[in-house]
Amino acid sequence: MNNIWLRLIGCGFIIISLLTVSTNVESLSTSDISFSSKEINCGGIILVTIKAAEQEKPQIIWMKKRIPLLYSRAETLWLGFIGADLKQKAGLYKCVVRSTFSGFKKRYDIRVKSKNYGVRKLKVPRTQVILNVHSLKRARREAAIIKSLWAVDYTLPKWKGNFIKPINGNIIGAFGKRSIINNLRRACHTGVDLKGNKGEPIKAINNGKVILVANHFFSGNSVYLDHGGGVISMYFHLNKILVKKGDNVRKGKVIGLLGETGRVTGPHLHWGVRINGARVNPLTLIELSKNLEE
Numbered sequence: 232m233n234n235i236w237l238r239l240i241g242c243g244f245i246i247i248s249l250l251t252v253s254t255n256v257e258s259l260s261t262s263d264i265s266f267s268s269k270e271i272n273c274g275g276i277i278l279v280t281i282k283a284a285e286q287e288k289p290q291i292i293w294m295k296k297r298i299p300l301l302y303s304r305a306e307t308l309w310l311g312f313i314g315a316d317l318k319q320k321a322g323l324y325k326c327v328v329r330s331t332f333s334g335f336k337k338r339y340d341i342r343v344k345s346k347n348y349g350v351r352k353l354k355v356p357r358t359q360v361i362l363n364v365h366s367l368k369r370a371r372r373e374a375a376i377i378k379s380l381w382a383v384d385y386t387l388p389k390w391k392g393n394f395i396k397p398i399n400g401n402i403i404g405a406f407g408k409r410s411i412i413n414n415l416r417r418a419c420h421t422g423v424d425l426k427g428n429k430g431e432p433i434k435a436i437n438n439g440k441v442i443l444v445a446n447h448f449f450s451g452n453s454v455y456l457d458h459g460g461g462v463i464s465m466y467f468h469l470n471k472i473l474v475k476k477g478d479n480v481r482k483g484k485v486i487g488l489l490g491e492t493g494r495v496t497g498p499h500l501h502w503g504v505r506i507n508g509a510r511v512n513p514l515t516l517i518e519l520s521k522n523l524e525e
């Protein structure tokens with residue numbers, strides 16, 4: 232065979248290789264992407280599922296931030312959550328799914344609807360509602376610390392499979408309700424209150440890293456866990472904290488004991504979840520993840 236033929240065969244290989252690559256390029260398509268819903272109430276969550284090979288590394292851009300997804304090898308699925316804040320303005324918001332590997336990019340419109348969650352009436356000591364200068368300063372300082380937790384970039388997912396409830400107690404304070412405290416209109420309830428006895432063990436709802444432990448004016452002894460992928464959970468009013476900042480905890484690990492520290496009417500667990508910084512209903516996370524495999 233002369234050189235010309237060798238070159239032609241060589242070119243053929245390159246063309247075939249390019250064709251193979253371009254076939255892979257089509258591997259992620261819109262039919263591989265599913266949303267548990269295309270519309271949510273404020274305070275709601277959507278599970279995004281993308282059927283794609285591991286090298287595809289698809290990304291979700293939601294509310295102008297990138298959400299790192301979890302790859303489930305068993306199911307060759309990429310998973311992620313997006314949330315709408317309790318106070319999110321109703322309207323259409325774009326959610327982009329893209330892959331820098333194949334160049335795939337598709338925009339979806341997600342409708343966020345407003346929802347009236349109703350009111351709840353509480354009575355607490357006057358000093359915990361009308362704050363003195365010292366308490367007000369303290370509450371503001373603590374609010375700034377908490378706010379800084381949502382501003383950081385989302386870490387890679389540590390969560391796996393379904394999320395579990397931190398305790399089994401009944402709900403005694405529903406998510407989203409506007410608080411009327413001592414007849415004064417106050418903020419909406421950004422988590423759920425679960426009934427329990429003082430000293431009852433509180434479990435981590437999934438694998439995560441402890442990003443803050445604190446004793447705060449409103450929330451008392453508090454633990455914040457980062458589950459990665461933009462999911463953060465928090466546990467308030469604890470009698471005792473059993474973890475420290477920086478600890479990596481497994482799903483079900485006891486992180487503290489139920490108590491009545493901070494502004495409370497009695498012993499209970501206030502359990503909150505943020506997804507991409509949005510205050511969402513924690514129970515929706517349990518519901519949406521219940522069939523996910525580890």
Ligand SMILES: [Zn+2]
Nearest residue numbers: 404423424501
């Ligand atoms: Zn609460």
